[in-house]
Amino acid sequence: MADIALAYCASHAPLMSSARMAAPQEQRDNFFGALTRLREQSVERGVEAVVVLANEHFTNFFLENFPQICVGLGERNWGPVEEWLPIEKVWIPGHPGLATHLAEQTLQAGFDPAFSHQLELDHGIMTVYHELDHEMRLPLVPIVQNCAVPPMMPLRRAYEFGVALGAAIRSYPGLQRVALVGAGGISHSLGNPRVGDIEEGFDRWFLDRLEKGELDQVLDMPDSEIELAGNGAHEIRSWLAVAGAMAPVNATKLAYEPVQQWITGMGVVQWETEER
Secondary structure (H helix, E strand, C coil): CCEEEEEEEECCCCHHHHCHHHCCHHHHHHHHHHHHHHHHHHHHCCCCEEEEEEECCCCCCECCECCCEEEECCCEEEECCCCCCCCCCEEEECCHHHHHHHHHHHHHCCCCCEEECCCECCHHHHHHHHHHCCCCCCCEEEEEECCCCCCCCCHHHHHHHHHHHHHHHHCCCCCCEEEEEEECCCCCCCCCCCCCCCCHHHHHHHHHHHHHCCCHHHHCCCHHHHHHHCHHHHHHHHHHHHHHHHCCCCEEEEEEEEEHHHCEEEEEEEECCCCC
């Protein structure tokens, strides 16, 4: 059966790639330094495939059909779709065996994920995936979530999906070492006059809750309260799903920087995993 050999979450602002050098050196060194250490751990721990949860940014779905969760089952997926994103446009290898197992097992656990045999991958997944594997050869199971359009999955339900997802990964017999990554957030706003606002207080409070395991204070938050940290803050659903998968282990903050030039509170946290 598979182990979750590496588990972490990271912010996925497109400007971290397209305007990398615009951020002050200390901030970008802190943020990318954390991602570099995680990339090195992935190699050291022999990660064979990665599952990445991220927001759906109207890349694959629009209002006429917008699932809460969609698992990418395909043998490959194309990305990144943004022409201006300075990441090579390639076919990213999938892992149909693992992906199908995750879809089946979460169905059995009472969830109803949609599925797609070919997703287009935007910055939401590709910025973080590229930092994990610059060669972009690591088999990827993308899971896109609705973190943008009401009604959204309640935070507690996102956490519970993560619990089911973690159990599904650990019951997969076809691999030994899988990475689980949540991408998105933290505080930021898009498409409204609040663009550029970073709610550092919310970000640090949320990261502190992950480190202390005090998630009940987060899981019952209504969307209207999350919105105070910006409409992009709804992407904490990915972080909470990973927290659910890794419970009862608490996260450790590796980096946090309120990067004004990237209009986002940029964080990285890791759940230490038991190695075999």
